[in-house]
Amino acid sequence: MxxxxxxxxxxxxxxxxxxxxxxxxxxEAQAEREDFPIVGPLVGRLLMILAGAIGARRIFEMGSGFxxxxxxxxxALPNGGRVTLTDTSAVRCQQxxxxxxxxxxxxxxxxxxxDAVQLLQQTAGxxxxxxxxxxxxxxxxxxxxxxxxxxxxxxxxxxxxxxAGRVVEPNPDADTKGIIEFTRLIMTNPEVSSxxxxxxxxxxxxxxxxxA
Numbered sequence: 309m310x311x312x313x314x315x316x317x318x319x320x321x322x323x324x325x326x327x328x329x330x331x332x333x334x335x336e337a338q339a340e341r342e343d344f345p346i347v348g349p350l351v352g353r354l355l356m357i358l359a360g361a362i363g364a365r366r367i368f369e370m371g372s373g374f375x376x377x378x379x380x381x382x383x384a385l386p387n388g389g390r391v392t393l394t395d396t397s398a399v400r401c402q403q404x405x406x407x408x409x410x411x412x413x414x415x416x417x418x419x420x421x422x423d424a425v426q427l428l429q430q431t432a433g434x435x436x437x438x439x440x441x442x443x444x445x446x447x448x449x450x451x452x453x454x455x456x457x458x459x460x461x462x463x464x465x466x467x468x469x470x471x472a473g474r475v476v477e478p479n480p481d482a483d484t485k486g487i488i489e490f491t492r493l494i495m496t497n498p499e500v501s502s503x504x505x506x507x508x509x510x511x512x513x514x515x516x517x518x519x520a
Contacts, residue, residue: 312473312506321350329383331411335376338403344373347441347467351508352380355439358463358513359384364436367391368457370424370450371442375404375417377467381439382413393419394427394442425453433457440466444483447490455499460518464500466490470510 332349339346347355359367359381365388367381372393382391395401401419408417420427424442428450438454440447447466454464469491474484494502494514502514 312470312509318350318508322348326353329411331407332376332379334410335374335379335407338374339376346373346376347380348508351467351511352377354505354507354511355465356380356384358465359437362436362461362463365389366433366435367437367439368428368431368435368454369393370428370438370440370454371395372400372404372419374400375407375419377439377441378404378417379407379411379413381437382408382411382416385416389416391417392431393417394424395419395421396423397421425450428453428457431457434459435462437463437465440464441468443486444468444471445486447486448493451490451493455497455516458516460516462516464494464514464516466494466512468509469504469512470506472509 336346355377364385369378369391372378372395375393378391378393385391393401393404398421401421404419405417408414425446435457436459438458440450442450451464458464469487471484471487474480475488480488494500494512500514500516502512505511505513
């Protein structure tokens, strides 16, 4: 697993008693079999708590895979709430739909196939929470596209904000440069207040400030 937290601490946190959702466990097993990156239960639970804390009804995910983080978010949504998933793979979207059906959450999801930034620009806002976990080199572009679609008081959350520690190494590659620039943007943009949690691979949380 990617991460900057000491492995023993991660194991301790993941062993803490908590409700075990069998569908999420099956999704975790698929991710392990296919070596497919997912946010894992610690970040997933954080997303669920954040969505519930702000009373989210509309969530947009920029990069969803087969719906693991989206299902965590959906668990916090009330009846009539909706999470919009995006992925470049139609197969992954089909898998996500199937998992949501197994979890009894099929009425809370739609999955769009294509480029996450373009799909967000084509989808009417506002959203209560936007979650980013897509092409790291394009994180700055994704943030700039997302901000107008986020309601005042809404949350913009991004995974991999510390990129396994590569953000502090010399000679960054394109992905790392993207995350570094993204971090500069969320920390200096006056429209948001931001912080980064050193959880798993780093999770940034930005709240959109109310219009003065």
